[in-house]
Every structure is written in C-alpha cells, then in structure tokens.
Amino acid sequence: MLRALRDIAGRRDPVPEAVLSAARASIAWRDPDAALARLTADSAAHRLVAVRGGGSPRLLSFFGGSLTIDVQATTREGGVEMVGEVSPPVPARVVLESPGGSQETDVDDEGRFRFQGVVAGSVRLRCEPAGGAAVHTEWVLL
Known part of the structure; x- marks a missing residue:
C-alpha cells in the first residue's frame, strides 16, 4: 500500500531536480575533519534597498580554524x-x-584567489591548505 502511494505521489508531485541535486551534493561534500568557517560579516545585511541590475559588490568574511576568508x-x-x-x-x-x-x-603568494562566471545561488568555499586541515565556509546565497 505504501509503495503504491509513493508511486502515485512521485508521478503527481515529483521532487524538483534542483532539490535532488542539492541533496546529493551536500552528502558528497561531507568532510568530518574540516573546520567550519562561520560567516562573521556580510555587507548585504546592511542594505535597505536592493540596487536594480546588481553590480554593487557584496563583501563576506568567514572565520574558522585558523583562517579568515574574505570574499567580494x-x-x-x-x-x-x-x-x-x-x-x-x-x-x-x-x-x-x-x-x-x-x-x-x-x-597566490599573497593569499588571493578569483572565480568568474559563478552561477547565482547557494555557494560555499572549501580552503585546503597544504599540510593542514580543510576549512569549509557556511553556505551563502548569492
């Protein structure tokens, strides 16, 4: 009976593919030894009005383990x-x-990095220092 109900629900109201993809990705990215870098500052928290068309940089700061990760x-x-x-x-x-x-x-030698063409949505960073424990940032919505 439960199998029949599950089949009917799956046909009538299937789980969106984006939700399934995010769930699979979160399990694949588990790293129990990594430190969590918590969001300590977000310039979006201080904005009262969104600027149409974007272009205004968002500044994020994370701290975890022994690392600070600042992102624009x-x-x-x-x-x-x-x-x-x-x-x-x-x-x-x-x-x-x-x-x-x-x-x-x-x-680079000064600790800088860059990513271009990132799709807006949920993202996080994983920093893997040579010879040290990995640090994961919290997920943020861009």
Whole structure:
C-alpha cells in the first residue's frame, strides 16, 4: 500500500531536480575533519534597498580554524565574479562548491584567489591548505 502511494505521489508531485541535486551534493561534500568557517560579516545585511541590475559588490568574511576568508562577490554579465583572500596567506587550494558543480583554483603568494562566471545561488568555499586541515565556509546565497 505504501509503495503504491509513493508511486502515485512521485508521478503527481515529483521532487524538483534542483532539490535532488542539492541533496546529493551536500552528502558528497561531507568532510568530518574540516573546520567550519562561520560567516562573521556580510555587507548585504546592511542594505535597505536592493540596487536594480546588481553590480554593487557584496563583501563576506568567514572565520574558522585558523583562517579568515574574505570574499567580494560582484554580479556581472555572465555570472558572479568572486575575488577573495585567505589570511594568513598560506599555500592552499580553494574550491567553490554549488549544487551545479565546483570550480578550483590555487591562492597566490599573497593569499588571493578569483572565480568568474559563478552561477547565482547557494555557494560555499572549501580552503585546503597544504599540510593542514580543510576549512569549509557556511553556505551563502548569492
């Protein structure tokens, strides 16, 4: 009986593919040894009126483990550009994760990194310092 009801519900009101994709991605990105970098500052929290058309940069700061990750996200034609800095500057790989996939880059000698063409939506960063524990930021909605 339950199987028949589940089949009927699945045909009449299926779970949206974006929800299934996000659920699968969240399980795939588990890393129990990683530190969580909490959002400590968000310039969007201080905006009273949204600017039509975007373009105004959003500043985000995360702190976790022994790292601070500062990010500037700017909506541009073709997606969101994210420019960030890991402090203290350490050799590391930064991975931008979203339900639609991931992008990777290395930080430069001054701890800076950049992602272009990021699809607006839920994102988080994973910083993997050479020889250290990974740090994941909280998920944020761009």
